[in-house]
Amino acid sequence: TMEPSAEPDWPALIGRIRDHRDRDAFARLFCHFAPRIRGFMMKSGADATTAEECAQDVMVTLWRKAHLFDPARASAATWIFTIARNRRIDMLRKQRRPEPEDLGWGPEPETDQADALALQQDSARLKDAMTKLPEAQRHLIERTYFGDLSHREIAAETGLPLGTIKSRIRLALDRLRHHMK
């Protein structure tokens, strides 16, 4: 099936799951992301059955935890990646993954919409920049995330403009800290 050229508004669809338990919204997210999670897991060394199991688990987790998604700090793909990565550590490496202290909830959605939009745009630019990287460099980044490299082999220089997205996230964190006072 061909995808429409314009990206669906993934954060809005996750919002519909959170607010209305919307099954159609879930189905649209599933059709886009579940095959990618499955492929991600297989590239990470899972067999087909395990990979599909993971994809199912991750998508059900999205359904259950839709209220924890913060579009001012992560795109849908990013959030889903973190769930999939944690599932992989759990299933393939059989380890716990310590998570940082929870900063609580973000500001109310209305005050936060401009931030969220800007972050989604930065994420789209990042995705685009990745497709334009030289093959060897992109391959190295992929191997890092597929778990092919040990922590001693990983070098931090990605050649991608992560600074813009980092300052965007930093702003969202500052705002969150401010609200916590």
Added chain:
Amino acid sequence: MKTKIKHHIEDRHLLAYSAGALPEAFSLMVATHISLCDRCRAQVEAYDALGGAVLEAVTDSSDAGLDRALAAIDAVSPEVTPRPEPAKTGVIPAPLRDYIGGDLDAVRWRPVGLGVRQAILPTSGEATARLLFIPAGAAVPDHGHRGTELTMVLQGAFSDETDSFARGDVETADEALNHMPVADISADCICLAVTDAPLRFNTLLPRLIQPFLRI
């Protein structure tokens, strides 16, 4: 609670944390540091965004079982989580409290000599995590490193040949560094230290007892 952190975790370790490639002990270090440090937290979340882009780029057109997933979500009740309270950061940040099983008073210290105490935390075997208690003014014996050692100050401060380190600061030591961390005279120093290889002590006594201490 706001501390001015001077020494951060290196980007390669933050990237490895985001990619899920760190040994558990090192993940514990990163999670503990970014609980106090928004700079490194933002860097980790930027690397997560890169992970999102990698995930998006995966092509797989197979049917991943939508009907099965729809049946599964019908069976789970929506999770009603209360709003998480903003974490109350005491001396020990939340991820580390999970491993101690409580706050500072729950730590089971073991003496390692010269007033220094340690508590090894339960993590997977590829790397070791320990809490160190260095009495004010006391020193950890002079040593080198066979792999990477990250040390983060939780309370007090210490100095060595390279610089001084206060709460939230992380020192990254590797094969090239020999050092003797000394706690500031003003307060007892408590640190989280993780290593992926045994230390190399330069004096005889620590070398003799090293196997028993799993340092």
